[in-house]
Amino acid sequence: MKKAAPFTIGYSTCPNDTLIFCPLVKGLVGCSIPLAPEELADVETLNTWALVGRLDITKLSFSAFGHVMDRYVMLSSGAALGRGCGPLVVSREKMPLVNLSGARVAIPGRLTTAAMLFRMRFPECADVVAISFDQIMPAIVRGEVDAGVLIHESRFTYQRHGLHMLLDLGEWWEQTAGAPIPLGGIAMKRSLGEEVAGRFEKELAQSVRWALAHRDKCSDYVSSHAQEMDEHVLQSHISLYVTPFTVDLGKEGKRAVELFLRQGREAGCLPPSTAAPFLTVDN
Numbered sequence: 001m002k003k004a005a006p007f008t009i010g011y012s013t014c015p016n017d018t019l020i021f022c023p024l025v026k027g028l029v030g031c032s033i034p035l036a037p038e039e040l041a042d043v044e045t046l047n048t049w050a051l052v053g054r055l056d057i058t059k060l061s062f063s064a065f066g067h068v069m070d071r072y073v074m075l076s077s078g079a080a081l082g083r084g085c086g087p088l089v090v091s092r093e094k095m096p097l098v099n100l101s102g103a104r105v106a107i108p109g110r111l112t113t114a115a116m117l118f119r120m121r122f123p124e125c126a127d128v129v130a131i132s133f134d135q136i137m138p139a140i141v142r143g144e145v146d147a148g149v150l151i152h153e154s155r156f157t158y159q160r161h162g163l164h165m166l167l168d169l170g171e172w173w174e175q176t177a178g179a180p181i182p183l184g185g186i187a188m189k190r191s192l193g194e195e196v197a198g199r200f201e202k203e204l205a206q207s208v209r210w211a212l213a214h215r216d217k218c219s220d221y222v223s224s225h226a227q228e229m230d231e232h233v234l235q236s237h238i239s240l241y242v243t244p245f246t247v248d249l250g251k252e253g254k255r256a257v258e259l260f261l262r263q264g265r266e267a268g269c270l271p272p273s274t275a276a277p278f279l280t281v282d283n
Contacts, residue, residue: 005034006034006035006036007033007034007035007036007056007057007192008036008039008054008055008056008057009025009035009036009038009039009055009056009057009058010038010039010040010041010046010049010054010055010057010058010059011038011040011046011058011059011186012040012041012042012043012046012059012184013040013041013042013225013226014043014152014153014226014237014241015153015222015226015234015237015238015241016080016237016238016241016242016246017059018040018218018221018222018225018226019211019212019215019218019222019238019242020078020204020207020208020211020242020246021038021078021204021207022207022211022217022218022221022222023206023207023210023211023214023218024203024204024207025038026221028207028210028214028217029203029206029207029210030203030206031200031203032199032200032203033196033199033200035057039055040225042109042132042133042134043059043060043061043108043109043112043133043151043184044061044108044109044110044111044112044130044132044133046058046059046060046064047060047061047064047109047111047112048109048111050064050065050067050068050071050072050187051064051067051068051111053068053071053189056188056189056192057186057187057188057189057200058072058186058187059078059184059185059186059187060072060074060184060185060186060187061109061111061112061113061114061183061184062113062182062183062184062185062257062260062261063111063112063113063115063116063264063269063270064111064112065185065187065261065277066261066264066265066269066270066271066273067111067270067271068187069273069275069277070190070273070275071189071190071191072187072188072189072190073187073188073189073190073194073197073275073276073277073278073279074185074186074187074257074277074278075185075186075187075188075197075200075201075204075278075279076201076205076248076249076250076253076254076278076279077186077201077202077204077205077208077246077247077248077249078185078186078204078205078208078246079182079183079184079185079186079245079246079249079253079257080183080184080185080241080242080246081180081181081182081183081185081243081245081246081249081253081256081257082180082181082240082241082243082245083170083174083180083181084170084171084240085170085181085183085240085241086117086168086169086170086171086172086173086174086181086183087108087113087114087117087118087149087150087151087155087168087169087170088149088150088155088158088165088167088168088169089105089118089147089148089149089150089165089166089167089168089169090137090140090147090148090150090158090163090164090165090166091103091140091146091147091148091163091164091166092140092141092143092146092162092163092164093164094164094166095146095147095166097166097167100122100125100146100147100166101122101124101125102125102127103125103127103145103146103147104127104128104129104144104145104146104147105118105122105125105127105128105129105145105146105147105148105149106128106129106130106131106136106139106140106144106145106147106148106149107128107129107130107131107148107149108130108131108132108133108136108149108150108151109130109132109133110130112133112151113181113182113183113184113260114149114150114151114169115128115130115149116264116269116270117149117169117170117172117173117181118149118169119267119269120263120264120267120269121167121169121172123267129145133150133151133152133154134152134154136148136149136150136154137150137154137157137158137161137163140161140163141161141162141163147166149169151183152237153226153233153237155237155240156233156236156237157233177256177259177260177263179252179255179256179259179260180245180252180253180256181256181260182253182256182257182260183241185249185257186204188200190275194279194280197279198279201279205247205248208242208246208247209247211242212242215238222234222238249278254277254278257277257278258277261273261277
């Protein structure tokens with residue numbers, strides 16, 4: 001019998017992703033499918049790769065997922081979704097929110113959830129530039145942009161750079177939508193089949209549980225890929241983005257994702273789609 005080709009897999013270098021995948025890729029928990037060596041990249045690179053279907057299993061911003069639902073299905077495990085964890089709009093000088101309509105604003109990639117939230121909240125802002133998430137704070141400090149949308153570790157360190165928060169986009173979403181904010185999740189190619197996806201979904205949930213119970217055994221892997229090495233920042237990042245929803249989105253999490261996708265389509269940020277976002281059978 002011909003040996004099955006390993007499944008390609010990719011996720012971000014952020015502590016929440018490296019933590020939850022560490023047990024799986026390091027063989028600390030079981031995995032029923034063969035995996036190729038993991039590919040780590042920033043989330044916007046992963047979003048762009050998904051447009052051409054480069055990886056079998058991939059981390060995606062939920063906004064990017066809205067563009068590739070015909071090719072990928074979202075797993076109910078592995079997601080970054082919760083409350084009080086949304087992107088922040090910051091600037092070097094304090095300014096009224098109304099001034100953002102004429103400001104030059106940096107976003108962490110055009111396919112990120114942060115970019116879509118900003119577009120939904122400030123549709124009149126036309127001067128938007130997409131740069132790598134870790135270059136947004138330096139660009140603001142140098143005066144190259146007037147403001148920027150921060151994600152990941154930058155959320156915890158912007159005050160060190162003398163920047164001021166103008167708006168918490170996650171808080172805005174929670175107040176207007178009445179739901180937790182869906183940031184990113186783990187998707188698999190639909191062509192792999194629901195049976196395979198269902199098994200991997202359960203194994204990833206097991207990996208999340210193991211990682212949370214044995215953080216010390218994952219610390220070297222997490223810190224070796226992190227942008228910010230401060231231990232307090234790493235742990236704050238993990239605590240904020242790895243939540244009970246990461247183990248299983250459940251009904252509440254899935255409703256939040258479906259609402260986010262629907263409102264994104266209504267706002268003209270996402271294309272129409274009739275594909276079911278999640279697995280349709282109970283695996």
